[in-house]
Amino acid sequence: MKISISVLYENMTRWKPKLLGHSGRDTMAYSGLYFVTGRFADIPGKILFGEPDVFPRGLKEKAIISFGRLPEELAVHNTLLIFPGDSDRSAIYQEIELLFSRYEEWDESLHRALVAKKSIQHMLELSTAILENPIYVHDRNFALLGSVNMHEDQNGWEYDQRNQQYIMSLEIMNDYKLDEEYQATMSIDGPDIFSDTIFGYRILYRNLRTEGAWYGRLCVNELKRKFRKSDFALLSHLSNMLLMSLEMGHAHVSPNTRELENAFLKLIASGNLEKTPLAGALMQYGWDTEDEYFCAVLQTEYRDVRTNAIAYTCRKLYDMFPYSCIFSYHDKIVLVVNTSQGHLSIHEFTNQLAVFLREGLFRAGISSEGRDFSHLNDYYKQALEVYDLGSQKDPSFWQYCFDDYVLPYIFRQSIRELPARLLCRKELFLLRKYDEEHHTDFFRTLRIYLEQNMNISHTSDELIIHRSTLLYRLERIQALTGMNLSAPKLRFGLLYSYYLMEDQEM
Structure with missing residues (x-):
């Protein structure tokens, strides 16, 4: 092994040497000493060792070990390790030789370990x-x-x-x-x-x-x-x-794992994959085509990429959910969780995941549960949609399950081309305006009546009013709007309108 003159200097401080010259030339380039006596000879790869008077003043690009004082011009073009003039030359020479041997033995032991x-x-x-x-x-x-x-x-x-x-x-x-x-x-x-x-x-x-x-x-x-x-x-x-x-x-990922990851990546990217190779990848991984599963997506940030935290996170998640296929896709971590193999419900999954998300500074979107892995692309999109929707509506939450956001998702889709006010029953706007002008409570009464499945007793309890008062209000609502609440589609449309107005803060 070749070492630098700095290695020698830092190992021989007890001799109080001085290191002079340009450090840029102090490279790991030397395999031993060349003892210079009366006649100088240039030996490549060796540090020159000798008394001050044996070194020609025109030397350049050399590493020199000497004693006492050397001409100043030598330090301009060379690297010098200078020991005090009264130092024991023989002891220093032997110690340096031992240092070369020490590093050479270290290098040889590493090579033997590598071969073995x-x-x-x-x-x-x-x-x-x-x-x-x-x-x-x-x-x-x-x-x-x-x-x-x-x-x-x-x-x-x-x-x-x-x-x-x-x-x-x-x-x-x-x-x-x-x-x-x-x-x-x-x-x-x-x-x-x-x-x-x-x-x-x-x-x-x-x-x-x-x-x-x-x-x-x-x-x-x-x-x-x-x-x-x-x-x-x-x-x-x-x-x-x-x-x-x-x-x-290097321990590579299991070929079975990699094959299933590749199949899922193709499904997510294009939405299409022939069933035969997908079934083969699932079978090699120990999964069945009819297993139930769901998809979870964790959004990463640039800091995760820069620190290689994505690989670390995938490993931690796999340790928590072994019956999963976990991989990165663009700036996301995707989990395909096999609930049939792992006997794990979405509720149990979210309970276990919550602490990890909070401690790892992540948020997650989680799809509904389904069958048929060929539809994975749909569940992946579902997880993305609920992540985006949940982040807007509930930014303090760490995870968002699609099943909890079905109505808000439908609302968001329904108002892509038409404003929300054109999708709501006009009778509700009429009732709300009437309440404002006459200080009544017909708008809220109708909503609770519908939510209580038109049960008079439950509705009056919820409103904390007498039964006769509720019946009077319902008569006035019917008279003002002309609506026949016995029609199921009308009741659905009214409740939909209530929830859309609430969602859009109308």
């Missing part, structure tokens, strides 16, 4: 003495793949009993989603520092990404010692090895 297909955890354990701080790796679903040097002040992880692994807590995930600095870190390719604003300590991290695919993140917490400049390069080296390991043994 050892775990991420094993590779982190090999790196504890190098980075000397808590190290951990999480995958794209924010599940912990490995951790070492754990510290009591380190942010916690929740144990997922079902998958028997630790995952990031929802509280921390929400902090990330709302933090602009963290969102920005998702687009950074090299090693970088995440500030201490959330956890109280800094995190040196690198995204594990290749060809546009984000596998997760390697992190080092600044808890046992302060970060060094060389940690950036060492983290990059470790992350490259981990990335190769992840690419070799």
